[in-house]
Amino acid sequence: MARVLIVGGFLALVFWVFSIVDCAVQPATRHRGVPKGAWIAIVVLIPVLGGILWFVLGRRRRSDQASMRSVAPDDDPEFLRTLGKTEQDERIRRLEEELARLDDETDGPAADSRS
Known part of the structure; x- marks a missing residue:
C-alpha cells in the first residue's frame, strides 16, 4: 500500500x-x-x-x-471560389485600363520636357 x-x-x-x-x-x-x-x-x-x-x-x-x-483573400481558396470568372476578368480589364492611363499620363510631360 x-x-x-x-x-x-x-x-x-x-x-x-x-x-x-x-x-x-x-x-x-x-x-x-x-x-x-x-x-x-x-x-x-x-x-x-x-x-x-x-x-x-x-x-x-x-x-x-x-x-x-487570418488569410489574405488571394490565398483563401474559399474566397477565390466565390469570385466568378467574369468578375476576375472584369477586374483585370479595369486594372489594365488604369495602368495604361497612368502610363499615358507619365509619358506626356516627359516627352514635352525632352523637346
Missing part, C-alpha cells in the same frame, strides 16, 4: 512539474481564458487539479490556432 502511495505521489509530482513547464513555455497566444501569469499561478497553487485544468481548458491546440489565423 505504501508503494502505491509513493508511486502515485511521484507521478503526481512529475505531472505537476510538467504542467508548470508546459504552461510557462507556451507563447501567450496559446493560452485560453486568462493571461499566462494567471495560468501559471493556477497550476502552481493547485498542483494536480491545476495541471488538469491547464491541459483541458487553458491550452489552445494548434488546430484551434490555425483556424483563427
Whole structure:
C-alpha cells in the first residue's frame, strides 16, 4: 500500500512539474481564458487539479490556432471560389485600363520636357 502511495505521489509530482513547464513555455497566444501569469499561478497553487485544468481548458491546440489565423483573400481558396470568372476578368480589364492611363499620363510631360 505504501508503494502505491509513493508511486502515485511521484507521478503526481512529475505531472505537476510538467504542467508548470508546459504552461510557462507556451507563447501567450496559446493560452485560453486568462493571461499566462494567471495560468501559471493556477497550476502552481493547485498542483494536480491545476495541471488538469491547464491541459483541458487553458491550452489552445494548434488546430484551434490555425483556424483563427487570418488569410489574405488571394490565398483563401474559399474566397477565390466565390469570385466568378467574369468578375476576375472584369477586374483585370479595369486594372489594365488604369495602368495604361497612368502610363499615358507619365509619358506626356516627359516627352514635352525632352523637346
